[in-house]
Amino acid sequence: MNENAPDVRVDPPRTVVVEGSAAAFRQSVRVGRHEIVGDEPLAAGGSDAGPTPYDLLLAALGTCTSMTVGLYARRKRWPLESVRVRLRHGRAHAADCADCEKPGAMVERIDVEIELAGALEPAQRARLLEIAGRCPVYRTLTSRIEIHETLAEARETA
Numbered sequence: 574m575n576e577n578a579p580d581v582r583v584d585p586p587r588t589v590v591v592e593g594s595a596a597a598f599r600q601s602v603r604v605g606r607h608e609i610v611g612d613e614p615l616a617a618g619g620s621d622a623g624p625t626p627y628d629l630l631l632a633a634l635g636t637c638t639s640m641t642v643g644l645y646a647r648r649k650r651w652p653l654e655s656v657r658v659r660l661r662h663g664r665a666h667a668a669d670c671a672d673c674e675k676p677g678a679m680v681e682r683i684d685v686e687i688e689l690a691g692a693l694e695p696a697q698r699a700r701l702l703e704i705a706g707r708c709p710v711y712r713t714l715t716s717r718i719e720i721h722e723t724l725a726e727a728r729e730t731a
Contacts, residue, residue, distance in 0.1 A: 599623070631660040631683065637710035638685065645704045646697075653701070654691040660684065683714075 591611070593600035598619035600611040611629060613619025624632065635658040646653035664679040687705055689698055705711070 602629075627662050631662055634683065634685070634708075634710050634714065635660050637708040638687065638705045641708035642687070642689070642701050642705050646691075646701060649697075651693060651697050651701075652691045653689060653693060656690075657688040659686040659688075 587605050590603045591600050592603075598613040598617070599622050602609045602611050609629075610623030611626060612622040613625055615621050619625075638658050639656040642656050643653065661684045663682050663684075665682045685705070687702060689701055693701070
C-alpha cells in the first residue's frame with residue numbers, strides 16, 4: 574500500500590430525508606447527522622430560510638466538481654491551491670435542438686465557471702477542466718435518470 578496516498582474510504586449510500594409542512598415551502602433536509610434547510614425566496618411565497626431546490630442541485634454539482642478536480646490534482650501532485658466553481662441554472666430556447674418536438678421548447682442549462690488558483694501549466698489547466706466534466710454528479714445529471722416513486726403510509730406524530 575502506498576503510504577503517501579490519501580486515506581479514501583467509500584461510505585455506503587445514505588438516505589436523504591426531507592420533511593416539511595404542506596402549508597409552507599420550508600423543508601428540513603437530513604443526511605446522516607447533517608441537517609440543512611431548503612426553501613423558496615420571499616417573492617415565490619417562501620420564507621427564504623435556505624437554498625431553493627435548484628440551488629441545492631447546483632451546490633451538489635459544484636461540490637462534486639471541486640472535489641474531483643482537487644483530488645485529481647493531488648494525485649498528480651500538481652500545484653493547485655484552490656478551486657472556485659460558480660454555477661447558474663436557467664432555461665434556454667431550444668431553437669437549435671435537433672430532438673425538440675415542440676416549437677418554443679426549452680432546454681435546461683447549467684453554466685459552470687471553474688477558477689483554478691495555483692502555478693499550473695496551461696496543459697494542466699486544460700486537463701483539470703476536462704476532469705471537471707467527469708465528476709460523478711455531472712455524469713449522473715447528463716445520463717438517463719430513472720426515478721421510482723412509491724407511496725408510504727404516514728407515520729403517527731407525537
